[in-house]
């Protein structure tokens with residue numbers, strides 16, 4: 001591959017075929033003659049929650065920022081979601097959000113978001129990615145380690161092991177992208193090759209989810225709305241959400257920070273939902289038939305791997321998605337962040353790029369993308385004294401202001417719209433300090 005050649009490169013490998021990997025494969029398909037996805041799990045051509053992505057059984061909403069990127073790659077996705085029974089609706093009008101002692105103001109922002117089961121969204125994306133003639137998927141194959149040139153300076157591919165046979169096989173590529181999620185082995189693989197592993201920021205939140213699926217009456221007047229309760233930290237620790245999804249179902253997830261997790265026995269789950277100040281959640285579980293037992297998920301800490309700070313990094317290798325940053329999931333940012341990173345890679349490859357500098361430039365851009373969801377998540381988490389980890393400078397002061405912003409969202413449409421754009425990852429948090437917003441926030445309270 002010529003360092004400054006913009007004609008199509010030969011072969012790219014994407015490790016992990018979950019949402020981050022699929023969006024990356026789509027982005028790379030514009031720049032490589034062939035893109036191969038490698039996935040450890042067996043992958044069936046239907047909505048399913050796989051062993052390697054247990055989080056997909058829990059509440060997932062798609063923020064407007066991520067949806068917009070998906071629509072640029074797959075313009076028919078909106079209709080496909082609607083046809084499949086997902087809920088595509090306005091982020092400001094249709095989200096009923098109880099926070100700081102009241103309901104956030106509702107109005108139409110013309111900013112569509114999606115509530116659906118996570119497996120449905122992935123299935124629709126996967127079908128579109130695999131329909132591309134240059135993309136193929138090799139499933140039931142685990143990436144074992146990376147291969148390099150003799151001098152170790154370039155990644156030339158990976159060795160995979162096929163689950164059924166135990167056979168190992170080497171696959172070569174011009175570019176390898178790790179999208180294997182939070183448990184990524186990249187730090188270890190790089191270390192084995194004599195490279196420094198990236199420093200990691202870890203912020204302990206001990207968030208516990210309990211999720212249960214219920215039948216939904218299609219005639220329920222609230223059927224295209226979703227319900228969200230977030231705590232007024234630090235005095236409150238619990239959260240809850242009820243999202244309408246395809247198949248006339250509600251997905252209900254409830255839980256709490258720092259060990260205040262929801263129980264998964266029938267009575268404990270019910271009492272936990274009843275304890276939340278938002279009565280709609282208890283109403284939904286009381287008046288609809290449960291389709292599953294409650295099931296749990298534990299999220300110990302937000303994680304960020306600082307690849308942007310490394311001085312030495314092999315040519316031909318990148319890392320993205322949850323493999324580079326995995327945020328406290330209660331803010332619903334992971335899929336959108338992965339989409340933004342895939343788009344950044346697409347844009348980077350669209351210009352002439354010196355491949356020696358590709359990783360450095362990519363990681364710098366991704367660090368910039370991650371800064372916003374990281375600040376939003378970690379900033380909120382540090383309202384709790386139990387939160388442990390690197391605390392961003394000035395966060396207590398910022399949190400005081402954000403509390404005022406949140407109270408203002410209960411009645412001020414302009415502040416509310418500004419806040420929701422930041423939550424959607426469409427605007428940076430600094431936009432909340434614009435004089436027009438600042439004045440309204442300070443006078444509103």
Ligand SMILES: Cc1cc2nc3c(=O)[nH]c(=O)nc-3n(C[C@H](O)[C@H](O)[C@H](O)COP(=O)(O)OP(=O)(O)OC[C@H]3O[C@@H](n4cnc5c(N)ncnc54)[C@H](O)[C@@H]3O)c2cc1C
Nearest residue numbers: 016018020040052055060061143180181321322329334335
């Ligand atoms: C409880 C919970 C709720 C969440 N809610 C939301 C939400 O509401 N909105 C939102 O946007 N995000 C949410 N997220 C985050 C979201 O799930 C992820 O950001 C998203 O799945 C993208 O992750 P990924 O593709 O990078 O990694 P993953 O989804 O973790 O996928 C990694 C893939 O790599 C495969 N793999 C791993 N190792 C290997 C190997 N050695 N060889 C081959 N394959 C391998 C795995 O099998 C898996 O398929 C939530 C997360 C959690 C934990």
